[in-house]
Amino acid sequence: MPWKECSQMTSRLEFVMLASAPGANISTLCRAFGVSRKTAYKWLALFKEHGKDGLADRSRRPTNSPNRSDAHLEAQVVALHDAHPCWGPRKLQALLPEEGPRPHPNTIGAILRRHGRQVILSSDAGPPATSRFEHEAPNLLWQMDFKGHFALTDPKAGRCYPLTVLDDHSRFAICLAACRGETAEHVKSALIDVFRQYGLPQRFTCDNGNPWGTPKQNGLTKFEVWLLRLGVRVGHSRPMHPQTQGKDERFHRTLKLELLERRGFHSLSACQYAFDDWREQYNTIRPHYALNQKPPASRYVVSARRYPEELPVLEYDQGETVRKVRGNGHITFKSHQLFVGEGLVGESVAxxxxxxxxxxxxxxxxxxxxxxxxxxAG
Structure with missing residues (x-):
């Protein structure tokens, strides 16, 4: 007969009392209580040896677990989690010593839960991308953008505008600068420091906003002109298509999750100090899913094109007509006027x-x- 969960102990006791009576028919009792003969004789043996307490449910947990991780490995996993609380089991697995055991990410998650830690799902969790485009070598393309600005904790200090530059091939964070604004001068100052350290890229891609965005009448900005003078091409993503700079957008999400949401900053200098420390970990330690769980620094090399402290002199082919752009952004040739951009004022065109x-x-x-x-006719 089916019995309720709450009356199991009573039903078992009733069964063994009836089955222990002289002349009891065990088979009939088994059918009446809905149990097998094997279970019936097990209960009788337990009752004979331990009395009523022998009928209580016993834990199915094994007395030993030969496949359980050893204490040293568990201590390593917990220490890595405490050092990098935002990294999921897959990233922690990649950080374990290669010469030692590397348990499955699910096992690492179980270890963390066993030690009372919150398991963070890997930020790159989910099915792998069916297609992923990247340039074949470092410095062929750098993606550049501003991360959304945020207020500093000291109201007098204003706001921080994080400028980010990411190498397309290696995902190496070239720049993470705490800027006071989003002007061309702020960007230019940060990039000069970057160029001196890492050299010049072949090309930049950025969105259409300030300071690199295209001004009225499709002319060049002063910022673009400066990069072109350095021999760096500039491309822009299509409006409303942030996926064009998907790697830098993904970098912004990681920056927000691992740093910006976890603490505040009272000044730009404090912000830059934290940025530098976090960027070093991102580039040299943090495993990247798209890089086979290797850090970006494992794929990046400094550009061979060095930054010139003085802009190179513009040279055009012999026989070409050269005009200097006037203050209104126009040039004149054979009674024809052409607007070439306010950013080119004072520059020479061919x-x-x-x-x-x-x-x-x-x-x-x-x-x-x-x-x-x-x-x-002009």
């Missing part, structure tokens, strides 16, 4: 023929900034 007769290309460095059509 006018060169194209494959179409009468159509001329206006170029700054190696970038076309406009066309002059002599077939149309």
């Amino acid at each position: 006018i060169r023929p194209t494959d179409i007769d009468g159509l001329l290309s206006v170029v700054f460095c190696d970038r076309q900034v406009g066309e002059i059509d002599l077939r149309i």
Whole structure:
């Protein structure tokens, strides 16, 4: 017969009392109580040896666990978690010594829970990406953007505007600067320090906002002009398409989770000190899922293109017509006026023929900034 969970002890005691009576029919009692003969004789033996207490449920936990992690390994896992509380089991697994045991991430999670630690799901958890684009070598492309600004704890100190630059190939954090604003001068000052340390990239990609965004009439900004003078090309993501700079966006999420949400800063200098410490861990220690759980520093090398302390002199091919951009951002050629951008004021541009007769290309460095059509009256 089916019995309620709360009356198991009473039912077992009733069964063994009836089964212990002289002339009791064990088979009939088993059918009546819905138990097997094997269970019936086990209860009778337990009752005979331990009395009523022998009928209570016993723990199924094994007296020993030969596959349980040893104490030294568990201490290592807990120490790593305490040092990096935002890193999940997969990252902690990658940090364990290669010569020692490396338990499965699920086992690491069980160890942490056993020691009262909160298990953080890996920030890169989930199915692997079906496709992932990256440039084949470091310094071919750097992604640049501002992380959303935040208030400092001292109201008089204002706000912090974190500037981030990430190498596309290695995910190496080239720059994490605590800026006072989002102006071209703030960015230029931070990048000069970066260029002196890491050299020049081949190309930057950034969004369309200030200070690198395109101004009115599709001209160049002063900031873009400065980079072009250094021989660094500049590209912009399509509006409303942040995935173009997906690696830097993902870096921002990690920065927010592991640092910005966990503490406050009373000044920009305190902020920069914390940024430098966190960036060093990110680059040299923190395993990266897309890098086979290796840190970004394992794939990054400094650029061979060194930063010139003085801008190189602009040189155009012999025979090309050179014009200096006037204060209104225009040039004049054979009664034709062309706006090339306020950012080019004071710079020299070259006018060169194209494959179409009468159509001329206006170029700054190696970038076309406009066309002059002599077939149309100026």
